[in-house]
Amino acid sequence: MLSFSTNSLGSNENHRDRRGIMADIMRQNTTSIPADGDLGDGPAPVTNREAVLAVTAGFLGWALDAFDFFLVVIALPRIAAEFHVKTPAIAFSLTLTLMFRPVGAFLFGLLADRYGRRLPMMIDLVFFSVVEVATGFAPNLTTFLILRALFGIGMGGEWGVGTSLVMEKVPARWRGVLSGLLQEGYAAGYLLAAVAAFFMLDRWGWRPMFFLGGAPALLALFIRVAVKESDVWRKTKAESWSHLGRGIVSHWKLWIYLTLLMAMMNFSSHGTQDIYPTFMKQFRGLSAKVYSQVVIVMMSGAIVGGIAFGLASDRFGRKRMMILALLGALAVAPLWAFSSSLGLIVAGAFLMQFMVQGAWGIIPAHISELSPDQVRGFLPGFSYQCGNLIAASIAWAQAGLAERFAYPRVMAASAAAIFVLAIAATALGRERRGIVFGRRESGAAES
Secondary structure, eight states: OOOOOOOOOOHHHHTSOGGGHHHHHHOOOSOEEOTTSOOTTSSOOEEHHHHHHHHHHHHHHHHHHHHHHHHHHHHHHHHHHHHTOOHHHHHHHHHHHHHHHHHHHHHHHHHHHHHOSHHHHHHHHHHHHHHHHHHTTOOSHHHHHHHHHHHHHHHHHHHHHHHHHHHHHSOGGGHHHHHHHHHTHHHHHHHHHHHHHHHHHHHHOSHHHHHGGGTHHHHHHHHHHHOOOOHHHHHHOOSSHHHHHHHHHTTHHHHHHHHHHHHHHHHHHHHHHTSHHHIIIIISOOOHHHHHHHHHHHHHHHHHHHHHHHHHHHHHOHHHHHHHHHHHHHHHHHHHHHOOSHHHHHHHHHHHHHHHHHHHTTHHHHHHHHSOGGGTTTHHHHHHHHHHHHHTTHHHHHHHHHTTSOHHHHHHHHHHHHHHHHHHHHHHSOOOTTOOTTSGGGGSOOO
């Protein structure tokens, strides 16, 4: 039976002055910060520098992953025109990427729980860098679709491994706000894709933008040199593959719930982002440059929303703030879908992503806390990507429905239905805010 209880961090931590969070983390001194805010019998303390480097690696990894994904989103009409196909055919490449993400999460998640977080993350970054550069050379639609499926494997592997590394490195009392910062690497990647499109798409076309996708290979070198392995993993790792397998299977109920939650969350994000550029360009008539400016504004809202709601979740609870953000997204849906003037389009886009990504900013902390130590590299990422698989058809479905019904009504109705279901899924689950990673009791997650 799923519970509705909420854990507390204690009054001293709940009333901590949040304005000093990043300053405290960045301060270089000889003291160490316990990875979970309590020395106790948990893992070895983590230095300020270690925490900052882990957050930096996780943020950049997810940002570069999202950058590569959203290049297709932004350039979708151009790619369709070059391959002489209709928009839904290229929108299907987004579906393929989402469908193959669970494969990457499965493979790299297993490796992360068996061999540590760093090595699988480095391999994954190099893999999707190679695939992304190759996409720029795709000679036909079939090759393009195959490469986007392979990219899905790389994209699916990064999030779970990077999130487990970061969440196990940072103090529990700051987990929410840093979860927001980490997750909004996704919005930052979209922002970078919009900037690339602004300067490159009209001048050189879509292919050169994909050549920038080789950058994650450099991040792998940074992780190799600067980022240390998770002490939580060292202390709680499975003794063998069979031990790991039994640990995963024993938490099947938790996996089902997390997959349901992540399906609704992925419907929320992909349903308001993936086909939105096509909606703006084909229905509203915005040029690629004007839309790129809209993206810059709305992704700025996403970054602010993710950090703000993540911070609030440290004090007021993960579930409560996720539901509040999703209610806000539901309220904004008419403005977002039906506005025709540029000013209102920008306002609707900003507010929608502030709310949607506000809820998403809490996710890394929330589902990491729900997951047992021994399977934290696998379970959050695999659940996330299985949810993505369920939500994979949203862009294709919206594009298809928009050919039969009014585009704004399709966007508004689909978004509203998704937000209601996401609120219900969030409310059904439990919360373990502030749990100490690496302790015996944190390894026995409740389903």
